[in-house]
Amino acid sequence: MAVPTASTRSLRPLASLRRLTVAALGLFAAAGVQAADPFPHKPIALVVPFSAGGPTDVVARSLGQAMSRHLGQSVVVENRTGAGGTIAPAYVARAEADGYTLLIHHNGMATAPALYRKLSYDPLKDFEYIGQVADVPMTLLGKKDLPPNNTAELVRYVQQNESKINLANAGLGAVSQLCGLLFEQATNVKLNVIPFQGTAPAMTALLGGQVDVLCDQTTATLPQIAANKVKLYGVTTPQRIRALPNAPTLQEGGLKGFEMKVWHGVYAPKGTPAPVVARLTAALQAALKDPAVVKRLDELGAEIVPPAKQTPEGLKTWLKAESDKWQPMLRKAGAFAD
Template sequence: MNFSKTLRGLMLAAGLLSAAFAGSSMAQTFPTKPVTLVVPFAAGGPTDILARTLAASMTKELGQTVVIENRAGAGGTIASAFVAKAPADGYTLLIHHNGMATAPTLYRKLPFNALTDFTYVGLVADVPMTLLGRKDLPPNNMAEFIAYAKAQGNKINLANAGLGAVSQLCGTLLQQALGVGFTAIPYSGTGPAMIALVGGQLDVLCDQTTQTLAQIKAKTVKLYGVTSAERLSYLPDTPTLREGGLKDFEIVVWHGVYGPKNIPAPVAARLNQALKAALKDPAVIAKAGDLGAVIVPEAKQTPEALQAWVKDEIAKWAPLLKAAGQYAD
C-alpha cells in the first residue's frame, strides 16, 4: 500500500467533509443580521414598490429584516456597480429590471459586467407598461395621439428615469415607431416623473402598471394604450399599442434579484429559497396583482433561468438600441 497516497486521499476526503459541514452550517445560520436590498431608482417608483412588497415577505422567511436602500441614478448603473463591488456575503442584494440587459449596450464605460460580476438569485415578476399623457393633453385616443405626436414632434416633453431605465427604453421605441423625436426630460425615477405628469408639468410618460394603475383609476392622467401583446384583464377596454397603430410594439418589464459574484453556494441557495417562498406568499401575489404585475412561473425563479434570460435580453435589445444611437460615456 502507498502510505503517502492513502494519506493524501484521507486528507482530501476530510477536507471535502469539512467543507460540506461548513456549507451546511453557513446555510443554517445565514443571515445573522439585516439584509440590504438595493433599488436602483427613487423611492415610490414601480421597482421600489415591488421591492418593498418582496422585502416584507423575505423578512419573514429569513428571520432578519430585509432593508430597502434606494441608490438612484444613471439608469440603475450606480446601484448595480455598488452591489457588484459589495462583499460577497449575501447581505447586499440588488433588484433590477430590463436595465441590467440594456446597460451593456447603452453605456460605453460600464463599471461592471452584467454576465460575470453577479451571483444570480432569480427572476421575480413581469410587468406590462402603459402610455400616458397629462390629463389635459389634446389627444383622446391612440390614433389622435399618433397624429398629434407627428405634428408636434420635439414640442412634446417625454419623461423618463434616465438612460437605461425601462421608461427611457419604452420612450425610445415609441419615438422609433412614430418616426419623431420628443424632448426627453430625465428624472431620478418615475415616481417623481409621475408627480410632474399629474401636475401638468410633463406631456407624456411610458411606465409600468405598478406605478400607473392608481393614477389611471383616479383618472388623473390620460391612458392611450398598453405595451403588452394582448389587452390586460384589469384594463379590458384599453387597446394595445399594436392595436392602436404601432406595428410590432411590445415591451414587458421583468425584474430579477442579484448579489455580488462569488457568494458562497449555501448562502446563494438560502437566498433563492427565501425568494421562492416570497413569490408563493399570498400577500405578495395579491399585491403584485393589485399593481398589475405577474409572478413568474417557479421554473423561471432559479439563478440559471435569470442568467440565461439576461444573456438573451442583451442580444435581443442590442441591435435596437444601437439603431437608436443613444449612448452614455
C-alpha cells in the same frame, strides 16, 4: 511537607502545556461552530438602485418582507441611487460574496452596457443569479387635455406635430426612456425628450401639462389612471391586463409588434457559495407564493413570473436575451451613451 523531586518538577511544564493545548482546541472548536452557523445568521441587505417609494422600491419592500419570514432574518431594503441606476449594482458587485448583500434591479441590468462607456461592472459576469420576480406592464399616457382619444389618433397627432410634442421619461436608463425610444421608432418620429430625475417628477410634469406624453409602468401610473387625471392610450403587453381590463393594447391600436414590460431580478455578488444561492432562491420562490405578496403585486398590476423563471438559470437566460435585444438598439441611437 513533601519536597518536590526533579521528576515532579519536570512534569509541571508538560501539564501547563496540556492545559494550553486543551484551551486552544476549545477556541478552535468554538470558531468552527461559528463558521458553520447556518445561513442566514444576520440581516440581509436588499439594495435598490432607485429612490424610496419608486416602482422598484415598492416591489422590493413587499418581496423583502416575505423573504424575511421564510429566512428567519430581516431582509432590509437599502436605497443606493444615482447614475441611472448603476451605483447600486457596482456596490453589490464589490460586496463580500456571502449572501448578505443582494441586488434587485429591472431592465437596466440589460441596458447599462450600451448606455455607459465606463461601466465598472459586467451584468453578465459579475453576479450570481437568484431568480426573476415579476413582470410589470407599461402604459402609454397623455396629459388630460391632449387632443387624441386613442392610439391611432395619437400616432397621427405626433407624426403631424413631432417638433411640438414633449415626451417625458424618468432619466437615463429608466424603463420609461426605453419605452419612449420604442414609441419614437414605432411611429417614425423624433420628439422633444425631457428627462427627469425619477418617475414622480415626470408624472408631476404630465399632470401639470408641462409635458405631453409619458410611458411608464403600472406600479407608478395606476393611481393617476384610476383618478382619471391622465389619458390612457394603451398597455405595452401583447394581451390586455387584469389591472386594466378595458384598456386596449398598443398593438390593438395599430402599433404592431410594440411590446415591452418591466422585469425584476435578484442578484448576489459573483462567488457567493452555491448552497447560499440555493437558500436564497428557495426563499424567493416561497415569497412569490406568499398571499400578501401576490395581493400586493396584483394591486400594482404586476404579474409574478412562472416558476421556471424564478431560478438562477431562468434569470441568466432572460438577462442575456434582453441584453441582445436592447443593446444594439441603444448603441444605434448613439446619443443615449454618456
